Amino acid sequence: MRKLILVKFAPEIFLKGLNRGKFEKKLKDNIKNVIKGLEYEFVEDQGRWFIYSEQLDTIINKVKNVFGVMEVCEVTQVEANLEEIEKQAVLEMVGSPAKTFKVETNRANKSFKPGSMDVSRKVGGCILKNNENVSVDVHNPECVINIEIRKMAYIYSKRIKGVCGLPYGMNGSTMLMLSGGIDSPVAGYMMARRGVEVHAVYYHSHPYTSERAKDKVKQLTNILKGYTGKLTLYVVPFTEIQMEIIDKCREDELTIIMRRFMMRLACALADKYGINSVTTGESIGQVASQTMEGLVVSDDVADRPVFRPLVAMDKIDIIEVSRKIDTYETSILPYEDCCTIFVPKHPKTKPRLVEITKSESVLDIDKLVEKAIADMEIYK
Numbered sequence: 001m002r003k004l005i006l007v008k009f010a011p012e013i014f015l016k017g018l019n020r021g022k023f024e025k026k027l028k029d030n031i032k033n034v035i036k037g038l039e040y041e042f043v044e045d046q047g048r049w050f051i052y053s054e055q056l057d058t059i060i061n062k063v064k065n066v067f068g069v070m071e072v073c074e075v076t077q078v079e080a081n082l083e084e085i086e087k088q089a090v091l092e093m094v095g096s097p098a099k100t101f102k103v104e105t106n107r108a109n110k111s112f113k114p115g116s117m118d119v120s121r122k123v124g125g126c127i128l129k130n131n132e133n134v135s136v137d138v139h140n141p142e143c144v145i146n147i148e149i150r151k152m153a154y155i156y157s158k159r160i161k162g163v164c165g166l167p168y169g170m171n172g173s174t175m176l177m178l179s180g181g182i183d184s185p186v187a188g189y190m191m192a193r194r195g196v197e198v199h200a201v202y203y204h205s206h207p208y209t210s211e212r213a214k215d216k217v218k219q220l221t222n223i224l225k226g227y228t229g230k231l232t233l234y235v236v237p238f239t240e241i242q243m244e245i246i247d248k249c250r251e252d253e254l255t256i257i258m259r260r261f262m263m264r265l266a267c268a269l270a271d272k273y274g275i276n277s278v279t280t281g282e283s284i285g286q287v288a289s290q291t292m293e294g295l296v297v298s299d300d301v302a303d304r305p306v307f308r309p310l311v312a313m314d315k316i317d318i319i320e321v322s323r324k325i326d327t328y329e330t331s332i333l334p335y336e337d338c339c340t341i342f343v344p345k346h347p348k349t350k351p352r353l354v355e356i357t358k359s360e361s362v363l364d365i366d367k368l369v370e371k372a373i374a375d376m377e378i379y380k
C-alpha cells in the first residue's frame with residue numbers, strides 16, 4: 001500500500017489535437033517547477049500522472065494552483081487483486097463522514113477479471129457488509145469511491161479541485177497595467193489562467209504616491225507570482241508626464257490624456273521586450289474614465305491588442321475573484337494611486353478623439369515617453 005497523488009488535467013488540453021503533446025509537456029514542466037526542492041517521484045502510466053511523496057499535503061496545495069490542472073486526488077495504490085481493492089475501499093469509506101456512496105470502476109487493464117461493473121458491485125457489497133451506517137445511492141451519493149485498475153490498482157475518494165485554465169506560457173504574452181487596486185491583479189490572474197505570460201507595469205507618481213503605494217504593488221506582484229512562477233515588475237516614473245499635462249492641457253481632459261500616456265508607455269515597454277499585447281483592469285462603466293468612448297480614445301494610441309478581461313464583469317464578482325486569489329486584502333490597503341491624486345472636478349466622460357489629439361499636440365509626447373522609460377526601475 002502506498003499513498004500518492006493523481007493529477008488530472010483540464011479537458012481543454014485534450015482538444016488541442018496535434019498540439020496536445022506541447023501543452024502536456026508545458027503543464028508537466030510547470031508542475032515540476034512548483035514542487036522543485038521537495039522530495040517526490042513523478043510517474044506516468046498510460047496517460048495518467050502520479051506523484052509519489054511523503055509530503056502529500058504540501059504537494060497537493062501547490063499543484064492544485066497550477067494552470068491546466070483540473071483535479072488532484074489523494075490516492076492509495078494497492079496490488080491489483082480484488083481482495084486488496086476491497087480492503088482499501090472499506091478503509092476509504094471508514095475515513096469518510098458520508099452516509100451514502102457509490103463505487104465507480106475504471107479498468108485500463110482489460111485483462112483484469114471481473115469486469116468493471118462487477119468490481120463495483122462486489123466492492124459496494126463488501127463496504128455495506130463492513131459498515132452498517134452507510135447505504136448506496138447511485139444518483140446522488142455523498143461519496144464516490146473511485147477504483148482505477150492498471151498494472152496496480154488505485155483507490156480514491158478525496159478529490160481536490162484544481163484551478164483549470166491552460167498551461168502558463170503557452171499563449172503569448174501581455175503587459176499588465178498593475179495599479180494597487182482590486183481590479184488589475186484580477187485581470188492579470190485571468191490572463192495568466194488562459195496560459196498568457198504576464199509582465200507588469202506600475203506608474204509611480206513620486207512624491208504624490210508614496211513608497212508604501214509602490215510596496216503594495218510589489219506585494220501584489222508577489223502574490224500573482226505564486227500563480228505564474230516568475231513575474232517582472234517595471235516601475236515607470238509618471239510625475240513628469242502628469243505635471244506637463246496639468247500645466248498645458250484642459251482640466252476636464254486630464255484623465256483621458258493621462259490614460260493615453262499609460263497606454264503608450266505600456267505599448268513602448270511591450271515593444272522593447274517583445275511582448276504581444278497589453279492588459280488592463282478596466283470594466284465598462286465602472287468609473288468616469290471607463291466609458292465606451294474613453295476606452296476607444298485610449299486604444300487609439302495602442303499599437304497592439306489591448307485586453308480587458310473584466311470588461312463585462314460586475315464589481316461584486318471581481319471582488320469575489322480577488323478574495324479567491326488572495327489579492328483582496330492587499331488591494332484594499334488605503335494608499336493613493338496616481339489616477340486618484342489629480343482628478344478633475346468634471347472629467348469628460350465622452351471624449352472625442354479629434355479634440356483630445358488636438359489638446360495633446362502641445363506636448364512633446366515622444367520625449368516624455370522615452371524619458372519615463374529610460375528612468376524606470378525593474379524588479380525581477
Ligand code: ATP
Pocket residue numbers: 176177178179180181182183184185201202203204262279280281282286287289337338339
Ligand atoms: P484598479 O482596481 O485595477 O486600480 P480602478 O477601478 O481603480 O482599477 P482606474 O484607476 O481607472 O480603475 O484604472 C483602470 C486601469 O488602469 C487599472 O485597472 C490598471 O490596469 C490601470 N492603472 C491605473 N492606475 C495605474 C497605475 N498607477 N499603474 C499601472 N496601471 C494603472
Ligand code: MG
Pocket residue numbers: 179180181182337339
Ligand atoms: Mg485604481
